[in-house]
Amino acid sequence: MIKVSESASKKIVEMMHDDGFDAAHDYVRVGVKSGGCSGLSYELKFDKSIGENDKVFEDNNVRIAVEKKSFLYLAGTVLEYSGGLNGKGFVFNNPNASRTCGCGESFSL
Numbered sequence: 001m002i003k004v005s006e007s008a009s010k011k012i013v014e015m016m017h018d019d020g021f022d023a024a025h026d027y028v029r030v031g032v033k034s035g036g037c038s039g040l041s042y043e044l045k046f047d048k049s050i051g052e053n054d055k056v057f058e059d060n061n062v063r064i065a066v067e068k069k070s071f072l073y074l075a076g077t078v079l080e081y082s083g084g085l086n087g088k089g090f091v092f093n094n095p096n097a098s099r100t101c102g103c104g105e106s107f108s109l
Contacts, residue, residue, distance in 0.1 A: 010081075011081040016046055025048075026047065028063065077096075
């Protein structure tokens with residue numbers, strides 16, 4: 001399962017609305033791809049549909065779609081949003097990551 005913090009939920013709903021998506025019906029697609037300074041990097045985008053290889057979760061009024069192969073890397077992850085003085089953005093708190101980069105956008109196992 002992938003969890004969404006309250007601050008991330010509020011920001012996702014706001015951003016989905018701004019981009020013409022509806023949080024009640026559409027999805028936040030979370031994934032992993034090769035690349036980044038630690039070997040793997042996170043992907044985050046909005047999607048109106050799910051595929052047959054997707055796992056779907058809902059937490060804090062956000063519907064999340066994750067392709068099964070990415071889910072292996074993301075199980076137990078909490079998606080948070082940081083809006084502090086050190087920068088704004090989504091943060092993946094991934095218990096599976098053995099090493100993360102300074103920017104928090106890539107990781108390795």
